Amino acid sequence: xxxxxxxxxxxxxxxxxxxxxxxxxxxxxxxxxxxxxxxxxxxxxxxxxxxxxxxxxxxxxxxxxxxxxxxxxxxxxxxxxxxxxxxxxxxxxxxxxxxxxxxxxxxxxxxxxxxxxxxxxxxxxxxxxxxxxxxxxxxxxxxxxxxxxxxxxxxxxxxxxxxxxxxxxxxxxxxxxxxxxxxxxxxxxxxxxxxxxxxxxxxxxxxxxxxxxxxxxxxxxxxxxxxxxxxxxxxxxxxxxxxxxxxxxxxxxxxxxxxxxxxxxxxxxxxxxxxxxxxxxxxxxxxxxxxxxxxxxxxxxxxxxxxxxxxxxxxxxxxxxxxxxxxxxxxxxxxxxxxxxxxxxxxxxxxxxxxxxxxxxxxxxxxxxxxxxxxxxxxxxxxxxxxxxxxxxxxxxx
Amino acid sequence: xxxxxxxxxxxxxxxxxxxxxxxxxxxxxxxxxxxxxxxxxxxxxxxxxxxxxxxxxxxxxxxxxxxxxxxxxxxxxxxxxxx
Numbered sequence: 379x380x381x382x383x384x385x386x387x388x389x390x391x392x393x394x395x396x397x398x399x400x401x402x403x404x405x406x407x408x409x410x411x412x413x414x415x416x417x418x419x420x421x422x423x424x425x426x427x428x429x430x431x432x433x434x435x436x437x438x439x440x441x442x443x444x445x446x447x448x449x450x451x452x453x454x455x456x457x458x459x460x461x462x463x464x465x466x467x468x469x470x471x472x473x474x475x476x477x478x479x480x481x482x483x484x485x486x487x488x489x490x491x492x493x494x495x496x497x498x499x500x501x502x503x504x505x506x507x508x509x510x511x512x513x514x515x516x517x518x519x520x521x522x523x524x525x526x527x528x529x530x531x532x533x534x535x536x537x538x539x540x541x542x543x544x545x546x547x548x549x550x551x552x553x554x555x556x557x558x559x560x561x562x563x564x565x566x567x568x569x570x571x572x573x574x575x576x577x578x579x580x581x582x583x584x585x586x587x588x589x590x591x592x593x594x595x596x597x598x599x600x601x602x603x604x605x606x607x608x609x610x611x612x613x614x615x616x617x618x619x620x621x622x623x624x625x626x627x628x629x630x631x632x633x634x635x636x637x638x639x640x641x642x643x644x645x646x647x648x649x650x651x652x653x654x655x656x657x658x659x660x661x662x663x664x665x666x667x668x669x670x671x672x673x674x675x676x677x678x679x680x681x682x683x684x685x686x687x688x689x690x691x692x693x694x695x696x697x698x699x700x701x702x703x704x705x706x707x708x709x710x711x712x713x714x715x716x717x718x719x720x721x722x723x724x725x726x727x728x729x730x731x732x733x734x735x736x737x738x739x740x741x742x743x744x745x746x747x748x749x750x751x752x753x754x755x756x757x758x759x760x761x762x763x764x765x766x767x768x769x770x771x772x773x774x775x776x
Numbered sequence: 777x778x779x780x781x782x783x784x785x786x787x788x789x790x791x792x793x794x795x796x797x798x799x800x801x802x803x804x805x806x807x808x809x810x811x812x813x814x815x816x817x818x819x820x821x822x823x824x825x826x827x828x829x830x831x832x833x834x835x836x837x838x839x840x841x842x843x844x845x846x847x848x849x850x851x852x853x854x855x856x857x858x859x
Contacts, residue, residue: 597836602827605836607816650813651796675824678817683795703815 380429381449384416387423387691388656390567393445394418396438405433407453412687414450419559420655425688431455500527512537560653571715575630576751579710582763584770586726586741592773608726609700610671612743612766614776616698616721617641617662619765625754626719626747626762627696635718635753644694644714645674647681656714657686658694667776702726708744718750719759721766777856782830782849789825790845793818804845832856 384394394416401413408430416425434452438444501509501516502523508530509516519536521528571577589611597605620627620641628637642658649655659665659673680686696717701709702725709722724744731740745766749759769776787799790808797812809819823834823842832855834842841851 594836600836602820602834602836603824605820607820609816650794675817675821678815679793679821682793682818 379434380431380453380455382413382427382429382451382453384444384446384448384450385425385428385688385692386446387416387418387688388420388563388567390563390570391418391446393443394423395443396440396450397422398440399436401433403433403435407431407433410689416444416688419563420653420691421560421684421686423686423688423691427453429453429455502527502529505530505533508533508537557652564654567715568712571712575713575715575718577713577748578751578756578759580747580749580756580759580763581708581710582745582760582767583729584743584745584767585731586743586770589770589773590726590741604668604671606667606671607674609723610667610674611770611773611776612700612723613643613645613659613662613674613698614665614667614670615766615769616696617643618769618776619762620696621663622765623754623758623762625758626749628718628753629695629716630718630750630752631716638695640693640695642693642695644697644717645677646697646699646711647678649681655681655686655691656694656697657681657690660689660693696721698723702743708746710746711748713748713750718753719762720748722746722748777830777853779849779853782852782856783845785829786826786845786848786852789822789829792825793821802845807843808845808848809843826852830856 387394395418397415397417399414401407401411407413407427409428410426412424413427413433414425415422417423431453434454436451437449438451444450500521500523505519505528506516508514509519512533514533514537516528516533519528519532522532523529586608590608593606593608593611600606624637625635627641628635630636640661641663642660643662644656644658646654646656657677659670659677662670665673677686677690694714694717697711697714697720699709699711699720700723702723704725706724707727708724711720711722713720722745724746726741726743728739729742731738731742745763747759747763790797790812791799794812794814802808802811808814814822819839823839826832826842826848827834830852832852834855838851842848
């Protein structure tokens with residue numbers, strides 16, 4: 379038996395409110411499955427489970443406030459099923475409804491509307507038809523059939539409830555986020571960072587001519603769904619440079635530097651409604667530009683619509699902030715604890731560049747490194763920035 | 777496809793990348809990015825949304841033509857006629 383505990387979704391998080399469970403006792407889950415929605419100051423986050431197994435019991439009910447580390451659910455990790463589960467029969471359709479001859483047999487598990495959802499309770503084909511006809515989202519329907527299966531009667535009940543309530547059931551993205559609370563959390567994290575981390579700052583100017591020229595040629599060949607943004611090149615260069623200078627990639631914990639196992643680059647995203655979040659793309663050093671672009675577009679989209687996952691908020695090992703689009707020339711950032719470095723990229727500006735005794739004009743970006751002096755010194759930080767520059771001179775290899 | 781239908785698709789694509797924005801408050805003649813603070817990732821997601829809905833490719837060089845709501849609708853209408 380194993381306890382699934384409330385994860386910390388950022389250095390500043392103390393507790394969260396369980397909004398809803400996506401699983402129920404008896405469900406099989408695998409590591410990485412989204413099992414719950416938790417509300418924090420950063421919005422509603424989809425929480426992933428860390429182990430595979432079978433859900434034994436849910437300790438916390440929706441609506442409860444849970445401190446980080448508290449037990450949310452009990453998981454059976456030995457793969458044993460209880461007698462009740464092995465004896466459970468497949469879900470029948472609701473007995474008073476007739477199942478037409480061309481329907482799938484009720485024992486088949488029907489797919490939930492969204493392909494990316496975790497394993498759903500069994501839904502009878504008739505229930506599914508009723509849900510479509512009544513415009514009911516099956517994800518929100520509680521099943522009262524055998525083994526928690528969703529019957530047509532359950533769907534009818536849910537439709538009634540929706541009609542009765544003053545507003546339609548709110549989507550996660552429309553849940554009101556308390557931006558005052560978010561601001562307080564950001565304030566605490568930034569104050570802690572400045573208090574505890576001895577920051578040093580380095581700046582460098584990157585020549586972006588080769589990278590941007592290459593990008594232009596590449597994008598002319600690509601359909602819009604596979605276009606590359608220059609920020610993907612920057613993220614790749616940062617990740618590959620972090621392989622060379624590991625002192626910028628990891629955490630300061632218990633008075634020591636712990637280098638991270640992977641390179642998960644956090645992107646500082648400013649929310650239009652106010653507030654700042656820092657979700658990470660995993661393993662940026664191992665992804666090619668196409669995979670990275672896909673992840674980046676998806677991540678920003680989900681950040682905007684409030685569908686981030688716990689691992690994205692907790693796993694960042696180094697952060698990049700790109701204020702270049704806001705017209706800022708250079709940004710000297712505040713490191714996000716317990717990380718030990720933050721890279722800033724400013725606006726692309728044409729600057730005069732001397733090369734081989736000749737003066738030319740090149741598109742350039744001012745890049746900065748804010749780093750923890752307990753972990754690295756200026757020399758190593760400088761080599762990190764040099765590595766980023768060098769990598770961007772060969773964009774085809776990124 | 778009528779201009780009204782294209783307008784609706786453009787509004788929906790914009791709403792998908794900026795769900796909290798009041799679309800009715802946008803000046804259709806002015807640059808979108810100035811008005812609603814969307815970044816290059818949001819903009820690319822918006823353009824991809826248009827492409828998926830309308831099934832037209834939008835060359836990189838044409839992206840400046842999508843600067844405002846009206847120019848976007850005009851551009852897409854002419855692309856659809858060509859297709």
